[in-house]
Amino acid sequence: KQEVTQIPAALSVPEGENLVLNCSFTDSAIYNLQWFRQDPGKGLTSLLLIQSSQREQTSGRLNASLDKSSGRSTLYIAASQPGDSATYLCAVWGGSQGNLIFGKGTKLSVKP
């Protein structure tokens, strides 16, 4: 059964710092991995989608990497801003199930 773990559960950094969020999954037979952002009381916003054949994807200050063989992904946020404060969710698609399996998220707080 696929399980997704995100570490740390919460992170507080001063504005301007570069930071890394971690995601690990137990079944490497995935088709893709998606990073989302969730603001309090709001829905999910898709940030980056990495196919299983890809190693990384970039969008602006965000860079996500995927190491399928080791069951790991990282989300790198450069020059963090207070507006980046949110919960970041990692989800994998595939393995033994045909639906998205989510981690519990990392709650990020960027202090001005």
Added chain:
Amino acid sequence: NAGVMQNPRHLVRRRGQEARLRCSPMKGHSHVYWYRQLPEEGLKFMVYLQKENIIDESGMPKERFSAEFPKEGPSILRIQQVVRGDSAAYFCASSPSATHNYGYTFGSGTRLTVV
């Protein structure tokens, strides 16, 4: 393209009442997925539907919960005889196909409170 539309945004029901949650997928998307987010927990898959068909309902509680995606109109998640434990945020997502080439697009969710 208005994205995935869910309504209502907030729903309050008394114990024993019925809750009906609606989801209109993005234009061109024929695959709909419902997820539930309980307080302090991650999102959990409930059901996957295509037009007029339930493809996978392995995450749906066996009793009181049902889902449909008719040929015309939105997908509906129906919860009968709600209990306090049903209080959660319910999210709908859609995709244009079942293949892995596309990610999921989520709606803003319906927050159900059972009093």
